[in-house]
Amino acid sequence: MKLLEVENLSKSFKDFQAVKNLSFSVEQGDIYGFLGPNGAGKSTTLRMILGLIYPTSGTIRFKGEEIKPNSRKYLSSIGALIERPDFHTTLSAYNNLNIFAQLSKIPNREERIQEVLREVKLDDRQHTKVKAYSQGMKQRLGIAQAILHKPDLIILDEPSNGLDPQGQADMRELILRISREMNITVIISSHILSEIELIANRTIIISKGEKLREGSVQELMEAEQMNIEIKTNDNEKAILFLEAQNYSVDLKPKHIRVRCEESGIPELNSKLVQAGFLVFEVKQLRTLEEYFIHLTA
Amino acid sequence: MRTLLKIELYKILKRPRTYIGFGAILLIVLALEFAFFAEGETLIGFVFQNLSTVFRLEGKIITMNFLTYMLLNVLILHVPILICLVTGDIISGESANGSLRLLLQRPYSRAKIYMAKWLAGVIYTIALVVFLGLVSYLLGAALFGDGDLIVFRRGVHVFDAADVQWRFIGAFGMGILSMTVIASLSIMISSFTNNSIGPIVGTIAVLIVLNIISTVAANVLQPILPYIFTTHVIKWQYFFDTTIDWGSIQTAIVVQVVYILVFTAIGLINFKRKDILT
Amino acid sequence: MKKFSLLFLVCSLFSAVGFSQSEYADSVMQAALKRMEKIPTYVCDIRVQLDVEWINIKERTGKVYFYPPDSINYEIKGFAFLPRTGYNSQVNAITENKYTALHLGKELISDVSCDIIKIIPSDIESEVVLGQFWIDKNLNIRKMTIITKDEGSYSILLEYGTEKYAVPKKVTVTFDIKSQELPASMTGDVESQEDKKPMGEKSKGSIVIYYSNYLFKS
Numbered sequence: 001m002k003l004l005e006v007e008n009l010s011k012s013f014k015d016f017q018a019v020k021n022l023s024f025s026v027e028q029g030d031i032y033g034f035l036g037p038n039g040a041g042k043s044t045t046l047r048m049i050l051g052l053i054y055p056t057s058g059t060i061r062f063k064g065e066e067i068k069p070n071s072r073k074y075l076s077s078i079g080a081l082i083e084r085p086d087f088h089t090t091l092s093a094y095n096n097l098n099i100f101a102q103l104s105k106i107p108n109r110e111e112r113i114q115e116v117l118r119e120v121k122l123d124d125r126q127h128t129k130v131k132a133y134s135q136g137m138k139q140r141l142g143i144a145q146a147i148l149h150k151p152d153l154i155i156l157d158e159p160s161n162g163l164d165p166q167g168q169a170d171m172r173e174l175i176l177r178i179s180r181e182m183n184i185t186v187i188i189s190s191h192i193l194s195e196i197e198l199i200a201n202r203t204i205i206i207s208k209g210e211k212l213r214e215g216s217v218q219e220l221m222e223a224e225q226m227n228i229e230i231k232t233n234d235n236e237k238a239i240l241f242l243e244a245q246n247y248s249v250d251l252k253p254k255h256i257r258v259r260c261e262e263s264g265i266p267e268l269n270s271k272l273v274q275a276g277f278l279v280f281e282v283k284q285l286r287t288l289e290e291y292f293i294h295l296t297a
Numbered sequence: 298m299r300t301l302l303k304i305e306l307y308k309i310l311k312r313p314r315t316y317i318g319f320g321a322i323l324l325i326v327l328a329l330e331f332a333f334f335a336e337g338e339t340l341i342g343f344v345f346q347n348l349s350t351v352f353r354l355e356g357k358i359i360t361m362n363f364l365t366y367m368l369l370n371v372l373i374l375h376v377p378i379l380i381c382l383v384t385g386d387i388i389s390g391e392s393a394n395g396s397l398r399l400l401l402q403r404p405y406s407r408a409k410i411y412m413a414k415w416l417a418g419v420i421y422t423i424a425l426v427v428f429l430g431l432v433s434y435l436l437g438a439a440l441f442g443d444g445d446l447i448v449f450r451r452g453v454h455v456f457d458a459a460d461v462q463w464r465f466i467g468a469f470g471m472g473i474l475s476m477t478v479i480a481s482l483s484i485m486i487s488s489f490t491n492n493s494i495g496p497i498v499g500t501i502a503v504l505i506v507l508n509i510i511s512t513v514a515a516n517v518l519q520p521i522l523p524y525i526f527t528t529h530v531i532k533w534q535y536f537f538d539t540t541i542d543w544g545s546i547q548t549a550i551v552v553q554v555v556y557i558l559v560f561t562a563i564g565l566i567n568f569k570r571k572d573i574l575t
Numbered sequence: 576m577k578k579f580s581l582l583f584l585v586c587s588l589f590s591a592v593g594f595s596q597s598e599y600a601d602s603v604m605q606a607a608l609k610r611m612e613k614i615p616t617y618v619c620d621i622r623v624q625l626d627v628e629w630i631n632i633k634e635r636t637g638k639v640y641f642y643p644p645d646s647i648n649y650e651i652k653g654f655a656f657l658p659r660t661g662y663n664s665q666v667n668a669i670t671e672n673k674y675t676a677l678h679l680g681k682e683l684i685s686d687v688s689c690d691i692i693k694i695i696p697s698d699i700e701s702e703v704v705l706g707q708f709w710i711d712k713n714l715n716i717r718k719m720t721i722i723t724k725d726e727g728s729y730s731i732l733l734e735y736g737t738e739k740y741a742v743p744k745k746v747t748v749t750f751d752i753k754s755q756e757l758p759a760s761m762t763g764d765v766e767s768q769e770d771k772k773p774m775g776e777k778s779k780g781s782i783v784i785y786y787s788n789y790l791f792k793s
Contacts (some may be wrong), residue, residue, distance in 0.1 A: 047574075052401055052572070052573040053572040053574070054570070054572060074406040074407060075403060075404040082402075083395070084395060086394050086399065087396060087399070088308065088396055091311060099304050100399070102300050103340050103405070104403060104404075145399065295441070347753055351659065351780075353656075353659050354654070354656065354659070355655045355656075356653055444653065451629075452628075452630060453629065453632045454630075455631065455632035457633060457653055458653060539631035
């Protein structure tokens with residue numbers, strides 16, 4: 001079921017157009033990646049979904065119902081962490097969550113707050129003032145306030161921003177757990193493309209306010225050529241052979257880099273073997289990052 | 298709405314700057330009342346110089362009522378500044394620190410959120426003015442006791458102690474109304490900016506400029522003076538006339554209520570329409 | 576010679592008359608003073624009403640305690656504007672030093688015929704420049720007008736009841752007073768700049784005190 005549908009969404013500010021006729025949809029159960037370079041319009045789009053910014057044109061539907069400028073009720077089914085997590089720093093994590101719990105009119109408030117704090121592993125620091133928290137702790141608290149009211153959809157804008165590799169790994173694990181165990185659909189916008197690659201099942205890539213590609217990560221990566229690294233017994237001769245076969249090749253210190261679609265790898269390997277080369281290694285260098293850079297360049 | 302208001306009041310109570318206003322008022326009251334306690338006769342000597350050449354002045358001059366009346370004059374400039382410190386920051390402060398974003402992600406209309414913030418700001422304003430009155434009155438009672446009130450306002454008015462309470466209620470009521478106008482103005486400006494200091498400075502600047510214009514260009518601006526809200530900040534003094542000018546008080550109330558409505562409407566409309574970019 | 580003698584006779588006659596007028600005035604004054612001296616310690620109820628254009632104050636009630644020769648203590652509910660000194664003190668202030676008394680005839684005060692006695696203090700440094708008293712046949716001072724060097728002039732009108740001592744039932748003190756205007760920075764009344772009256776403008780004011788329920792301590 002389509003949880004969120006965005007159709008021809010546009011937003012113009014005074015001197016530029018941030019989002020141009022953007023359309024995409026998010027299915028229930030998705031972990032939906034939202035990719036784009038800085039200034040692509042990701043934050044603007046997510047803020048429009050949340051009603052923080054008003055669209056210039058286009059429609060947004062949530063659970064089949066159109067979100068109008070003054071619609072607010074649908075927000076009880078959405079949680080979000082947009083950009084940095086900003087809390088009242090003079091209050092503790094508990095007190096901050098208590099405020100949101102009261103606003104969301106959550107039944108069994110106390111129980112739910114403790115549950116969520118345990119989920120994000122902040123239960124032992126819940127009474128510490130937020131100003132004493134590390135960036136990672138603040139991000140986790142941000143997730144906590146997003147899931148506090150058991151929404152159907154959470155929107156995470158750069159959730160791993162400022163986190164070290166371990167922090168990023170913890171964040172990924174948390175998001176996956178939220179998606180699987182709590183049955184919450186996730187939209188995640190990130191610059192850390194490997195993160196999207198690891199957890200998202202569907203992705204949209206936007207640039208300068210426009211959609212470039214949308215689909216499952218696998219589909220995106222399979223649709224285009226990629227770099228293959230090959231190690232043979234004689235790389236220099238192999239390059240000449242492959243150039244003669246009209247492959248685009250590049251000699252690196254210890255291997256050859258060849259541009260080829262995934263489906264063409266067996267054929268490439270076969271040609272080299274038949275030509276008498278000993279092939280020691282064939283490696284796909286295709287990452288979403290590479291794809292993303294190529295697409296948005 | 299009740300939940301929103303409760304949370305806004307909680308946020309105000311949790312901010313250290315809320316207590317600056319109460320602290321400042323306490324200091325002003327303490328300073329003035331102890332100054333009068335120590336040297337009251339000298340301080341008022343100049344005032345009563347002329348009268349004491351003609352009359353024998355019998356009875357207490359410095360009473361709790363006298364001190365409370367004197368302290369009401371801080372309503373003119375000092376209390377507005379203390380109010381702005383909190384109300385000017387009520388939207389823009391959250392906008393600056395990003396917590397406004399989190400609030401607006403909740404299923405509450407922007408109108409409700411704005412009105413909850415406005416109400417919380419007004420409650421704070423009322424609390425500050427009532428605090429001024431209570432502290433003045435109670436400390437004055439402890440130091441000087443009850444007695445008649447002597448007011449130098451277009452002559453000399455002596456009010457019996459029993460005739461003073463309702464006047465103070467009226468005066469403080471007018472004071473609360475005037476300060477609510479200022480709170481509404483600063484909340485309105487707060488909805489337009491994303492930093493804390495702008496609305497505070499902006500509101501104080503408006504007050505100072507309007508006060509100066511009203512004083513310097515009083516003759517030229519005579520026809521429109523009744524419609525400038527700062528003109529009415531001192532209308533609480535009308536409760537201390539022997540014959541009260543109810544007409545002027547009524548005008549002052551109407552004009553100030555209109556300003557409250559206009560400022561609140563502008564702020565509300567802007568808040569409803571603005572894109573939250575922080 | 577005849578003319579000179581006639582002139583001398585006439586002058587002597589006039590000075591004799593004048594001298595006896597002054598004597599008469601002094602004797603009336605002294606008699607009135609003696610009557611006043613007989614007033615014993617007393618307490619009585621008073622009501623005080625002030626009439627000054629720019630002072631608003633309701634009637635005040637209380638008691639006054641008199642201790643001869645001229646000491647007064649008030650016990651007033653609330654704040655009150657009272658005459659600076661009692662009428663007894665006013666009289667004593669003029670008559671306790673050397674003076675010249677002149678009789679200026681008679682006049683009706685509150686339908687009572689009174690001798691008009693003018694008192695001129697002999698001491699040129701005296702604060703009081705001139706005093707005039709209207710004294711009735713019962714030796715009650717009905718009215719006095721005092722002109723001072725620095726404190727302007729004031730009149731005191733006294734009405735009597737049926738007390739055996741020379742104590743009034745009503746005293747009206749009329750005086751000159753300068754209007755009082757404090758700067759707006761002190762009063763906070765910035766609006767008053769619009770219709771400011773000239774400061775220090777002199778006007779007349781009065782205090783009326785009603786006395787009743789005298790209790791004398793003989």
